[in-house]
Amino acid sequence: MKIKTENPETIEQVKKRLSRIEGQLRGVQRMIDEDRDCRDVLQQLIAIRSAVQAASLNFMQDVASDCLMNQSAQEAPETQRAMMVDLIRMLGKVS
Secondary structure, rough: OOOOOOOHHHHHHHHHHHHHHHHHHOOOOHHOOOOOHHHHHHHHHHHHHHHHHHHHHHHHHHHHHHHHHHHHOOOOOOOOHHHHHHHHHHHHHHO
């Protein structure tokens, strides 16, 4: 059982978000090096966490839609159920 997405738009969106998050992380590292106010650093860390969560949910939504709607018609009911359980378990970790 393979859970993945082949939607190029979703892949591109996630890659763009991850690039922005990477920039935010570098910015926080600079803030720490510059001994910036801890509240400012914390605010940026919270923003990064939210951005990662949003990217994860967006990706999972597409995976769920792609996997469960398109690919699972070819899968046995037990396999479909296992995919659904895995996806729900992963979503629980994201939130």
